[in-house]
Amino acid sequence: MNILALDLGTSSVRGLVLDADTRPLPGALARRKIDLAIGDDGTGTLSGPDYLASLVDCLDELADAGHLHDVNLVAVSAQWHSVLPLDHAGAPLGPVITWLDTRPGPVGGTSGPADPDGFHQRTGCWWHRSYWSMRLPWLREQSGPIARFVGLPEYVLGELLDSAPMSVSQASGTGLLDLSTLRWDEEALTLAGARPQELPPLGELDWHGRLRAERARRWPQLAHARWSPPVGDGGASNVGSGCVDPSRAAVTVGTSAAVRLMQRIPAGEPMPQLPERLWRYRVDHDHVVTGAAYASGGNLFAWANRELRLPQGAELDAALALVPAGGGRPADPRFGGDRPPGLAPAGTGRLGGLSFSTTSVDILAGLMQGLCELVAEDLVVLESTIDKPVGVVLGGGAVAASTWWRQAFAAALAPRPVSHQRNPEIGATGAALVALGRFGDAVDLADIGRTDELVLPTTTGRSHPQYPS
Template sequence: MGKHGIVVDPDQAREPFVLALDVGSTASRGGLYDAAGRPVRGLRHKVPHQFATAADGTAEIDPEQVVAELAEIITEVTGRRRGLRVAGVALDTFASSLVGVDDAGTALTPCYTYADSRCAPQLRALRAELDEPAIQQRTGTRLHTSYLPARLRWLRESAPAVFGRTSRWLSLGEYVHLRLLGTAAVGTSTAAWTGMLDRRTGVWDAKMLAVAGVDVAQLSQIHDPDRPLEDHGGAGGRWPALADAVWLAPVTDGFASNIGIGANDEATIAAAAATSGAMRVMLPGHPETIPAGLWSYRVDASRTLLGGALNDVGRVVSWLDHTLALDAPDTAALDRDAALLAAPDAAAPVVLPYLTGERSTGWAADARALFADVSAATTAPLLYRGAMEGVALAYARVAEQLKQAGGRPQRILASGRVTMDLPGWLQILADVLGAPVEQVTMKRTTMHGTALLALDVVAPGVERAAVEIGASYEPQASRAAYYEDRAARYQRLYDAVVAPHH
């Protein structure tokens, strides 16, 4: 075993094998996993990419480029071991993607990503004409630029010719399958992330389809993660290792991430901290009501993923490093972990960390960051500390609503780049939440979760290797009053600055 997980050498790996594919915001990845859910050493591949962005809110990627990336990954991974037989192939992608195709399956549009905000005018119109609380209780989602009702209406209004020629509307994962296999279905979690799924029944919501201006015939069949695709097309001919593989409908990265770190029951909260962040808990069944600040995604017939997302986590770290010139060669380096592990200091500013707007819990998309109580005596370490306390307080706001909906979980598992780069921040998070926070040290947890979903189908009776957990950060009772005061000041600032404009 390596430092960061459960990697197994090829000659020690147990069959059956599955191939997990992951399309994220910065790269496509793929890797082979054995029956115990262990990544097989040397059998993974990565192709970096980036979204095309513009000042008008554009954030898109060429779907054909992603198809080529995944084809390269499959070729690389399956070609490195002679005689390899893969039993299952599973794919996760970033959520809320959209591609329009014609009758022949040719893409008529780019892939619009969750980050594309050009439908903001249509979003405002929808909020004026619809009962948003009722929609949230029915679909599990608020009205937002990330979801498809506003995006489809934007396309209908801004590109009516293309909209009219579109035969099917697909997620990016469905488009990949259509191109590689000749068939496509949509995973339940992927359908839930559109904002157009009835979270209780698991079928497309007729009212939201009407709002979006699309017909149910233009959307794919919905498959729970244990239901393989019926037709594999010619993939086995192109890749002999996949000749007998079952393919699963694409799932969302958030669902896969929870599975990948072991946060797959109501006793465990997953705290993800990368460029953006989230707190999610898997609940049995489908909650009767949802707190206004959260989303609720149906992931299969018997489970719901409840949580909230934060736009700015690692983005705050990068902004601080750049703006405070902490990474400049002629600047004395700030010991970031020392600043985070130090005792709280009331001189640190109170920070609302909304560099690119707020999702959960207030959904104020146009909110911006605020540093309060900055004086001539405020130092770089205090600015750094205050901002990272602000990020932790944003997580606490989500955690409070999770408690309202799902009880009090027994564990909090933290994963993602920020937790690895700044482990000292996990002490602040534990103090703010008033609960222990355990650091997941395994890498590529999202892809691991995707592999586990495939293994549930092809190797259901095999014991899985445990996810490696590192340090546990215990809340310090002496700091509780300090963070209660910080949370109250945060709320007052929010009410004074953000709420009146939302």
């Protein structure tokens, strides 16, 4: 049995084929870059139909190369928080609003939850621009009549499968779900000005999807494959990093970044008290992740590489090696603003300490170090929820590619033990483990190494672009 793992990311969509032990098959990776519309006003959107076309291209590529034979399970890791308004025919009424978009704000004089802390404890979220409780009323003001709302995974999978309900994992990222009852929260629906019929149906515990007949004719190898409920990318990354219990926190740096701790808390069981500055989402019906996220990650390198004429490849590695961990120029890396609960807008990034001797590498190192410091502060808060220090596993394409960034994290997070996951496709691998229910095997299957190793990931069977975002 093989597994097709899809990663519906922000900067790219990827499909890779894994064996029964979630090991990537050599060369069985297809990837398409996604065009994001980003503006100084906080815009962060993408085209739903174009995204679907990119996913179809990935599946065509894998099928044409013969990689989809023996696939009988499809696992999906998908970005949290996206929302897309649809008309009565199910056609998009505009672009997908991604997590990166900071434009939504309160409308109509709404004052928010009656008990903000109680709302936070129930939903794991805040009344904030990143969540549907504030996004849906704002979207109604931006466009004409809206029939219903979906997230990106529901839109894409709805075009491929016989049905595409919203998984509890994706629903938890909307800020409208009661994490204990796994039902829409009544106060959150009131704030959103939404009725349940305007939202995706919530998937049942045993839901699995199948390709539509016309899609199965295009990819006959997948005609009988079961599609598992999409897992929020942060939860999938924890599992793929081997961080499935409170002894180890995952620090993931992809396009954005996050620090998260995973716990087994089945639906209906009491939730631990959630600190004011942390969120909590569901991985599935039995597991939650608690943590903090940042709008900047690998996109910091992408910006620096585009604008600062950085040296390339081994030359960049050698130049960074001369900058001590904790070095570089002072920088605020919040180019994309704050993710919840922060309210800093896009364009909050700052560079300091510049002189005529400052190099592009000094600036890059300062941006990387700035993110390390943000993570270190929130990790202290995260540890307060379990009253003991944790080990840390770094993951994601950006840290997999950068020895310097791994060492900077190790220095910032000391004295905690810090290691890194060498497989850059932790989201897709984690989603496969969730689909298989193999949480207990995640630690043994993780490809974890020292923070000072420079090892080319082997997921694709070939070398990878440096510092991918």
